[in-house]
Amino acid sequence: MKLYTFEAAPNPRRLGLLLKHKGINIDTQAVDLMKKEQFSDSFCAINPRSTLPTLVLDDGTVLTDTIAICMYIDSQYPDKPLFGRNELERAQVIGRCHQIFFEGFTAVAEVLRNKGDAFKDxxxxxxxxxxxxxxxxxxxxLRIGAFYEAMNDEVAERDFLVGNDLSQADIDLYVTLGFCGWVKRQIPDTCPALQNWFTNMKARFGE
Known part of the structure; x- marks a missing residue:
């Protein structure tokens, strides 16, 4: 396998924390988003969508969606499973990941990508x-504010979003909360449970 990524970006970071948690090393090539290398002819030949991360399997199959890559790697390295320990938990983790991406991640992207020259056009x-x-x-x-409140309720009486162990849903929430900082939004004091949860996750990942 070969992974094309840019570690600082939020979608690659979702995968990066999975790899860190599982202790997996994959042949990796950096694609510098700041230099717009994702639009280079060489990379577009691999992934015409120009998105990261991108995983090329040994048989030439290319995976370009972060959640698909995470699920595939989790299945290939089953120790410390991040997509649940049974079929119900697996469905719950996927559902949570979808919720976090739709309600939180894309809200931040709306703010970030619709202003300034960095994402012009x-x-x-x-x-x-x-x-x-x-x-x-x-x-x-407005969506970010609503997301904070919803997630504060979700973690008010639990350490993890699904079951009793860390899952990809927790990683995705942690990354999305950090991504909010890119648009100068921090977890408000009205969401103390979410503040504590984020602090605990940060310590868990040694950041």
Whole structure:
């Protein structure tokens, strides 16, 4: 297998923390998003969607969706499972990951990618050019606030989102909360349970 990634970016970070938790080393090549190397001819030949992370399997199969890559690697390295210990937990983890991505991750992306020159003509990942919509900044910030409140309720009386062990859902929530900092949003004092949960996760990952 060969992994193409850019460790600082949030989607690659979701995968990176899985690899760290499991102690897995994969042949890796950095693709510098700051230099827009994801749009280079050489990388587009591997992944025309120009997204990271991208995993190329030994038989040439290419996986380009973060959750798909995480699920595949978790299945290939079953120690310390991150997608549940039974079918019900697996379904719950996937559901939580979808919720976090839709309600939190994309809200931050709305704010981040619809202002400034860094994402000019590219408010969505991939090669398709389109105009930024400044109106989405306000909506994205409202969504972030609602996300904080919802997640504060979820972790108020539990250490993990699914079952009694760390799962990919916890990793995704942790990464998304950090991603909020990219748009200068921090967990508010009205969400103390979420603040404590984030602090505990940060210590768990040694960050």
């Amino acid at each position: 590219r408010p969505l990942p991939g090669p398709l050019k389109m105009p930024q919509l400044p109106e989405l900044i306000e909506r994205g910030n």
